[in-house]
Amino acid sequence: MKKMTGILVILDGLAGRPTDLNGATCLERAVTPALDRLAARGALGLMDPVAPGVRPGSDTSHLSIFGYDPQRVYTGRGAFEALGIGMDVRGGDVCFRANFATVEERDGELIVLDRRAGRLPDGKPFEEAINGIRLDDFGVEFFFRASTEHRGALVLRGPGLSPAVSETDPHAVGVPVSRAEGHEAGARRTAEIVNAFTRRAHEALRDHPLNRERARRGELPANAILLRGAAAMPHLRPVTDEYGIRGVCIAGGALYKGVARLAGLTVLDVPGATGDLKTDLRAKARAALSAREDSALIFVHIKGTDNAAHDGDAQAKRQFIERADREFFAPLLADLPWDAVHLCVSGDHTTPPAVGEHTADPVPVLFVGPAVRPDGSRAFGERAAGRGGLGRFAGRLVPQLLGYCDLGPKFGA
Amino acid sequence: MKKMTGILVILDGLAGRPTDLNGATCLERAVTPALDRLAARGALGLMDPVAPGVRPGSDTSHLSIFGYDPQRVYTGRGAFEALGIGMDVRGGDVCFRANFATVEERDGELIVLDRRAGRLPDGKPFEEAINGIRLDDFGVEFFFRASTEHRGALVLRGPGLSPAVSETDPHAVGVPVSRAEGHEAGARRTAEIVNAFTRRAHEALRDHPLNRERARRGELPANAILLRGAAAMPHLRPVTDEYGIRGVCIAGGALYKGVARLAGLTVLDVPGATGDLKTDLRAKARAALSAREDSALIFVHIKGTDNAAHDGDAQAKRQFIERADREFFAPLLADLPWDAVHLCVSGDHTTPPAVGEHTADPVPVLFVGPAVRPDGSRAFGERAAGRGGLGRFAGRLVPQLLGYCDLGPKFGA
Incomplete structure (x- = not known):
């Protein structure tokens, strides 16, 4: 034939x-x-x-x-949005929609001042700093990509991850960044990873040269990442x-x-x-x-x-x-x-x-x-x-x- | 647009x-x-x-x-039959097809003499007596409606009801009305409610003036309700x-x-x-x-x-x-x-x-x-x-x- x-x-x-x-x-x-x-x-x-x-x-x-x-x-938009901005997403990956935001540290908490970092025009220049974070202590990989304006996506990859975690975006200002939470074991661990990512992203961004420059220009710093819409890519x-x-x-x-x-x-x-x-x-x-x-x-x-x-x-x-x-x-x-x-x-x-x-x-x-x-x-x-x-x-x-x-x-x- | x-x-x-x-x-x-x-x-x-x-x-x-x-x-005809005779049936309601029947009390049991109460021509005149029954002690509402001849429908409404109950219609005469039974907790409770309804319906009907009149005319009394075809209305x-x-x-x-x-x-x-x-x-x-x-x-x-x-x-x-x-x-x-x-x-x-x-x-x-x-x-x-x-x-x-x-x-x- x-x-x-x-x-x-x-x-x-x-x-x-x-x-x-x-x-x-x-x-x-x-x-x-x-x-x-x-x-x-x-x-x-x-x-x-x-x-x-x-x-x-x-x-x-x-x-x-x-x-x-x-x-x-x-399974939800999150995973396919990450695909749509060109990320390599595989079955089992847990994906989040992300926002650059402005926070202020008070008594060890991150208080949201602006959920869009003053409508950041482009998050790309911050990508490298974020992808420089390590989450090896949790045995997972992650990939962050900025898309348009203040938006981006986060992909977590590793064994036993669960999308059943609450979001860190409080959808309000003047309140702390929400702690991700999960009920069963996989989700509890994923929530811990998300909370560690949130803390480490703030540390990687707060003294970023571009944020110092934004501050000099009187603009809000893009010093935090808020996550929502967790979704697992199906196998x-x-x-x-x-x-x-x-x-x-x-x-x-x-x-x-x-x-x-x-x-x-x-x-x-x-x-x-x-x-x-x-x-x-x-x-x-x-x-x-x-x-x-x-x-x-x-x-x-x-x-x-x-x-x-x-x-x-x-x-x-x-x-x-x-x-x-x-x-x-x-x-x-x-x-x-x-x-x-x-x-x-x-x-x-x-x-x-x-x-x-x-x-x-x-x-x-x-x-x-x-x-x-x-x-x-x-x-x-x-x-x-x-x-x-x-x-x-x-x-x-x-x-x-x-x-x-x-x-x-x-x-x- | x-x-x-x-x-x-x-x-x-x-x-x-x-x-x-x-x-x-x-x-x-x-x-x-x-x-x-x-x-x-x-x-x-x-x-x-x-x-x-x-x-x-x-x-x-x-x-x-x-x-x-x-x-x-x-989920079964019961729920849609109740809809079809004009009852207001909502998601989660448990519905039954009902027959007016003739029973006789012997040693505390209800023995079925006729499964259709001598082919009762119209159950409507009994509706009010049946809907006058109370099931408040079980925390549920119910609605009974007569349809054609000896037929009708019963709708149970309340939290935690289950359609997984056996029917009370024994499909035979000379035997007792069957006791409804259920296996898991919700079904066991629903069965109790059904059995209470059966008993109380008999009490409400046995001395009903219309049944006394039927007795005078030599007709079988419509003094019980037999239930079958339990079905839950889907949400x-x-x-x-x-x-x-x-x-x-x-x-x-x-x-x-x-x-x-x-x-x-x-x-x-x-x-x-x-x-x-x-x-x-x-x-x-x-x-x-x-x-x-x-x-x-x-x-x-x-x-x-x-x-x-x-x-x-x-x-x-x-x-x-x-x-x-x-x-x-x-x-x-x-x-x-x-x-x-x-x-x-x-x-x-x-x-x-x-x-x-x-x-x-x-x-x-x-x-x-x-x-x-x-x-x-x-x-x-x-x-x-x-x-x-x-x-x-x-x-x-x-x-x-x-x-x-x-x-x-x-x-x-």
Whole structure:
């Protein structure tokens, strides 16, 4: 049997509504000769990213697309936020959302003066000092990363950690930083670690040169880290293990790389793949074409569609789809060996520019390749997908794609 | 963004089979210009009320339509039967199906002489005596209601109750009323309460004037209550809480009002909405139109379709659908502001008149409103729905409807 490769391309927030552009969606209005030719060779269907009527996040929808049940494995935002800012989060890690804050020591207690350190513009310069703290005495590793403004995330890694700990953010000023507490043994120990981290972070930050500088400028020092929203990253069985394959991820955005890594994929570094409207789509196409050599699963994430939609710009969304057609799908159409490839094209949710947010509407899906039964579609779009031969289903694009490639275990005998 | 209202109209037992009326269903044969115009603007699909091949009850299908998983929350008929006869049942209440019976006291035991009190024609006149019993010594409230003939229901409300109790109905005559028993602490206490209720109900009934009168007429006295089918009403998270909205219910039948109340909806009193073939459909349409002012979700239940089908009268079912089209859907079509409304029309199951009972066949669904992608349908019917642009899905009409209205939390980020 020929060695088959499955290529999954997710255009983020691809789907739309008839209110997008004069009675048609951006995808329907876009001129997409390459996608339409792929549709004419393949078959279309509608996907509910999570379930009918559920408004999905990008995290829950990608879990579902990779074949995981988000209702079971999505343990809370904390862990996936850490993924989303590019941290390496593994199953069992306990993650927290973090704030830089301003505190004052009184009688050995840390009193919160400002929960956002005067809306610190950027916590990055403090990252090194925080990551220089040691928690070896507890036998755990930790990773801190600043994200936007006063925000960041903390990841604890080690045996026996528990997310069942109370937060240290008192959500008020003029009161002490809360002591983390836990009930059962693992949580009590995790709470001790969190409290030690809090104390040591203050010690590492209080005399930081940047804080002395902030003080000189009359600004509040960023001399404490408040933690909330503890969540454990679930142990996911990597798709690559389950199917016994190698897989790669070509993406700009950190969250998509993070979910792909959880699924066992290797993240390729593609210069110019920026995860925004300016991303180099030809470079992504080239990377996908050459990854075929040694990968059975290639996951390509293209973000620009969603960016344009969140900006409320329907024309920009349509134009980006047209550019993706020219610069990404046309090269794939021309250069892939179509007897040895299955391709799936879809979105992770609907983002109508008029709404500017994810909505619950189902998403069009295109499958093409030798095993796919052509359904007579002539274009790729939402309404065409509603008439498509694949019907309507929830998530699971990766299992379907690898199924067409004759990969994967049999369930039963 | 414009304030959106979602209107869900369930025509009970709407769907049918090609055997209904010479090769077409009642809905397909019915002349329904208003529904057909709505279909032409919207999109159709097929719903499995619970899952493919599951023959649903009205209770399980409505749970599913509201977005609950009936396989998880449907704890047994007892609780929903109590709802269905119009009792106010809340999460945690323990409910029983009840029979009026005839007993005789021998050596302090109650020996069952007749399990139906000689097929008592109506238990209502005894309700007051039974509800006059006190169970305050156990710290619980209870509510008894007679339904048809010798039947009724008992609802226990209070902390720590358990449905894991054995029944008091011995399902035999000439033997004692069974003592309720339970294994763990909550069940043991609930069993004690049930046994006290049984004893006190006998005391309240044995000298009841109506029983003395029945004795004079040579009829068996209704001097005991036998209980069976203990079930706890699940704690359901109200849809209105989850979506942060107000919702109303316009229905005649008690079960539908009950499920709607569990889902957080306010039941409107609509004079003439009788829940049968004679119901005032124009009054229901007017109520729906005016409820739009302050409700984001309007649930309208119309029962006549199912009544006609249970009677085996296909012509009456077709005629009722035609009347609903003229008197309910035509006013909605004319008077709703179609840029600010999403409407869903469906049934809760299939009831083919030739079968006279619920069947497992999928049910046609129509969605219409600005966010709905029109699918080119030209009529509302079972076969048109099978070709519709929304595909096939299980229940969840309310989440989908509110999703189109841009309401509801995001699952993930």
